[in-house]
Amino acid sequence: MDFLTLIQVLDSTVRLAVPLLLACLAGLFSERAGIFDIGLEGKMLMAAFFSAAVAAVTGNVWLGLLAGVASSLALAGLHGLASITFRGNQLISGVAINFLASGLTVLIAQNWFQQGGRTPSLIGAGRFNSVELPFAIGPTEAEAAGRPLSQLLAEAGPLQQIYSELLSGHSVLVYLSFLAVPLTAWILFGTRFGLRLRAVGENPAAVDTAGVSVVGLRFAAVGICGILCGIAGAYLATALQAGFVKEMTAGRGFIALAALIFAKWRPWHALSATLLFGLLQALALRFQSINLGGITLPVQLMEALPYILTVVILAGFVGKAVPPKAGGTPYVKER
Secondary structure (H helix, E strand, C coil): CCHHHHHHHHHHHHHHHHHHHHHHHHHHHHHHCCCCCCCHHHHHHHHHHHHHHHHHHHCCHHHHHHHHHHHHHHHHHHHHHHHHHCCCCHHHHHHHHHHHHHHHHHHHHHHHHCCCCCCCCCCHHHCCCCECCCCCCCHHHHHHHCCCHHHHHHHCCHHHHHHHHHHCCECHHHHHHHHHHHHHHHHHHHCHHHHHHHHHHHCHHHHHHCCCCHHHHHHHHHHHHHHHHHHHHHHHHHHHCCCCCCCCCCCHHHHHHHHHHHCCCCHHHHHHHHHHHHHHHHHHHHCCCEEECCEEECHHHHHHHHHHHHHHHHHHHCCCCCCCCCCCCCCCCCC
16 A cells, blocks of 8 residues: 555545544533433434435525534434433433434435435535645646646655645535534533533532533533534535435444444544544445455455444443443432
């Protein structure tokens, strides 16, 4: 593997890790407040559909993003209503959201567009386009030079290849998602709101005794979770791909949950964990078959690697990772 190929694999890693990272941070906020949410998958899927549908109809990707976030927030509100207000089982509520999103997206897509549960392909301003950083080798420079972009990159030096291929050329949502990591760390560990949010997940009775609304904080955490899942779903449909297809989240919500456990509910660890999953997905896409000592690994095994790692993490780290003490338990105020 030459250096440019390595950089291209890392570039794919970044792109594929973004929805996992956003979903992982979403679950981080929710579970730190004591609300387990396995409905990340459903919220991402619903957001992917509505963002693509609105972007296809209006031709404006930002309206699509708002629609995706709004649809995810609606499901987040439903989860909060079931698990916080009515004190229902949080796991069952999350499963219900996943089933609801899975069926509803295809039903509405078929009713609106008659394309077998898909949305029309997004073009132009209907999707997030790549951002070319200054002095980077990109499509604009290749067109001006009248030469293929791959040839210009191959002739460039290592630093220019890293800058042009790995740092430049991503959509604005990619840069925002990585900025969300230090922002999340600051909110949770550097603000009064974050302190109270973490306290609600550990000892809600103490927070209530201090005169702070447990219900309000948990709904705030669920709302933040909905916003981040909405952005993740919109990224899938309007940046990573150019439209919505059935079940396009492909288990990313569950992989994000595994990454969250692996990261032990910490933002910077979540970044490392999701990049690891993104790397496995990038390797599966880049190398359809790998020869090890005369044995060729089948493409199906390569594609299954992220999911195998998910099972390994859940089997090996669930007992070692300690979740918030009040997680999954409805709070009943003592009278």
